[in-house]
Amino acid sequence: MTSLSKVRNAPVYTPPPPKETEPNTIVAKQGGPSPETSTPTKPEAKQKPGYEATSTFEATAPAPGAPKPGKEPKNKEEALLRADEILNPSSGEKRDDDWTVLNDGTDGKATGKKEEGIASAQVKANEKLEKEELAKLSEGDRKKYKEVKDAIGEYHDKGSEQLALQKMLFQGKLPGEKDLKGEGTTLDHLADAASGKNLAKGINRGDFTGTLVREMATPSSINQGSKGTCAPTALSIDLADKNPAEYARISKGLASNEGKVELADGKTTLEREKEASIKDDGSGRSINQRILAPTLMEFSxxxxxxxxxTGEGAGATTDNLDKLNDAIHGKNMRHESFGDNDKDKALSVIDSELKRGxxxxTGMRFEEEGKQHSYHEVLVTGTSEENGKKYIHFTNPWGTEERMLREDFADRVFSANYEGNDERRNGISLPSNIGRGGGLGGLGGGLGDLMNVALPALRDQQAASLDKLF
Structure with missing residues (x-):
C-alpha cells in the first residue's frame, strides 16, 4: 500500500505564479496546479493504457499503427488515434510506484508554434475523411460545422482546435444529442456561439467557441488552474463527457450578455459571477473555465x-455538490461518505456506477492532512488490470488522466457523488474520523488560513458529507 508520506514527496505539480496577481490572491495554497507551459515529454508507450468497457472516455494514448503527422489516415480509428496523440499526449510521470499520470491534455495555453503546426498538418491530412463524414450530416448541419470551423480559424487559426472539431465529428458527437432542456444539439450551441450574436462584451467568439470544442472533444483537458475549484471543475468534466450539449448550453448562457442560464431542474438559475475574469487572469484557465468555474463554485x-x-469562500461539501449535481441534471443524484471500514462499500459504488456507464x-486524500494538496476531488472513469495488478482510472481536474493501484485508491477515498438508481439522495452520517481538520484540496488541499475559517462551523455539524472540497 502506498503511504501518504511517500505521496507527499512525489512529484506533484507546483503552480507557477500568475502573470498578473491581484492583491491577496491565493496562488499555491488555493487550488491545484496550473497547466505546464510546454508539452510534456512523451515516453515510449509500453501499453495502450485505455480504459476497459466500464469507462466512458475514449482510449487516448498513441498506439502502434497511428499515422505519422500529416499522413492521411486510413479510417476514423486511425484519425482518432492521431488526434489524441496530439490533443491528449501521453505523460508517464510517476507520482508514486503505482500512481501514474497517463495523459496530460493540452488546453490551448500549453501549445506552441511547433505543436500547432503539427496539428494543422493533421487537420489538412484529415480533409478527405472529414468530407466523407460531413456528407452524412444534413445540409443545415454542414453549414453550422463550417461556421464553427471558420470562427475558430478567424480568431487565431489554432490547428489544435480545428483538429478537436474534427475529432468530435469522427467520434459521432456532431450534431449530437439535444441538451437536457431540449433547446438544441451540441452543434446547434457551437454554431450559436460561433455567431457571437449574444456573447458578452469582451468575449471573442472564436476564442470561446474554440475553447468549448477543445473541452468537449477531450473533457480531461479541462483545468481548474490555480483556483480552489476542484469539485465543480470535476463535475464540469463529467458533464462535458456525458452531456456535451448541456455543457455547451450552460457555458453559452453564462457567457451571454444576460450572463444567466436556467438549469434542467427548471427552478435554478445560475448567474455569472461578478468577479469572473473575461480577460486572461494568469490562473492557467480557459476563457470558459474563468466564467463557468466561479459560478458553479458560488452555488456549491x-x-x-x-x-x-482572492479565493475567499472556496470549498464545497459533498452535500452541496450533490445539490448542484441535482440542479444540473434535473433529477435526484446520490452521495455518500465513507469511513476507514467502508473501503469495500466505496469500491462497490464505483464498480456499480462504471458498469452503468x-x-x-470522488473525494480522496491526495496527501497527508495539512499538506498543500491534502484533499481533492477527482472523476473516476474506469478500471484496468496489468500484470496481475488492478487499477482505478480517474481524471484529475488539473487536466490529467491518471491511474492508481485499486487498494491504494480505496484507502484514500472518503466520498462519492454519483447518479445511482431512482432512489432519493441518501443521508448517511459522516463517520467521526472523516473530515476533521482538512477539506478537499487540490481543489487546493490543506489550505491553512482558509481551512481555519471554513472548518470550525463544520466540525459541530452532524449532517452528512461535511468533507470540504477545494
Missing amino acids: NGDGDYNDK NNVL
Missing part, C-alpha cells in the same frame, strides 16, 4: 460568498 459552497480573485465524482 453553501452560504459562502466565493470571490474568484457512469463516471463517479
Whole structure:
C-alpha cells in the first residue's frame, strides 16, 4: 500500500505564479496546479493504457499503427488515434510506484508554434475523411460545422482546435444529442456561439467557441488552474463527457450578455459571477473555465460568498455538490461518505456506477492532512488490470488522466457523488474520523488560513458529507 508520506514527496505539480496577481490572491495554497507551459515529454508507450468497457472516455494514448503527422489516415480509428496523440499526449510521470499520470491534455495555453503546426498538418491530412463524414450530416448541419470551423480559424487559426472539431465529428458527437432542456444539439450551441450574436462584451467568439470544442472533444483537458475549484471543475468534466450539449448550453448562457442560464431542474438559475475574469487572469484557465468555474463554485459552497480573485469562500461539501449535481441534471443524484471500514462499500459504488456507464465524482486524500494538496476531488472513469495488478482510472481536474493501484485508491477515498438508481439522495452520517481538520484540496488541499475559517462551523455539524472540497 502506498503511504501518504511517500505521496507527499512525489512529484506533484507546483503552480507557477500568475502573470498578473491581484492583491491577496491565493496562488499555491488555493487550488491545484496550473497547466505546464510546454508539452510534456512523451515516453515510449509500453501499453495502450485505455480504459476497459466500464469507462466512458475514449482510449487516448498513441498506439502502434497511428499515422505519422500529416499522413492521411486510413479510417476514423486511425484519425482518432492521431488526434489524441496530439490533443491528449501521453505523460508517464510517476507520482508514486503505482500512481501514474497517463495523459496530460493540452488546453490551448500549453501549445506552441511547433505543436500547432503539427496539428494543422493533421487537420489538412484529415480533409478527405472529414468530407466523407460531413456528407452524412444534413445540409443545415454542414453549414453550422463550417461556421464553427471558420470562427475558430478567424480568431487565431489554432490547428489544435480545428483538429478537436474534427475529432468530435469522427467520434459521432456532431450534431449530437439535444441538451437536457431540449433547446438544441451540441452543434446547434457551437454554431450559436460561433455567431457571437449574444456573447458578452469582451468575449471573442472564436476564442470561446474554440475553447468549448477543445473541452468537449477531450473533457480531461479541462483545468481548474490555480483556483480552489476542484469539485465543480470535476463535475464540469463529467458533464462535458456525458452531456456535451448541456455543457455547451450552460457555458453559452453564462457567457451571454444576460450572463444567466436556467438549469434542467427548471427552478435554478445560475448567474455569472461578478468577479469572473473575461480577460486572461494568469490562473492557467480557459476563457470558459474563468466564467463557468466561479459560478458553479458560488452555488456549491453553501452560504459562502466565493470571490474568484482572492479565493475567499472556496470549498464545497459533498452535500452541496450533490445539490448542484441535482440542479444540473434535473433529477435526484446520490452521495455518500465513507469511513476507514467502508473501503469495500466505496469500491462497490464505483464498480456499480462504471458498469452503468457512469463516471463517479470522488473525494480522496491526495496527501497527508495539512499538506498543500491534502484533499481533492477527482472523476473516476474506469478500471484496468496489468500484470496481475488492478487499477482505478480517474481524471484529475488539473487536466490529467491518471491511474492508481485499486487498494491504494480505496484507502484514500472518503466520498462519492454519483447518479445511482431512482432512489432519493441518501443521508448517511459522516463517520467521526472523516473530515476533521482538512477539506478537499487540490481543489487546493490543506489550505491553512482558509481551512481555519471554513472548518470550525463544520466540525459541530452532524449532517452528512461535511468533507470540504477545494
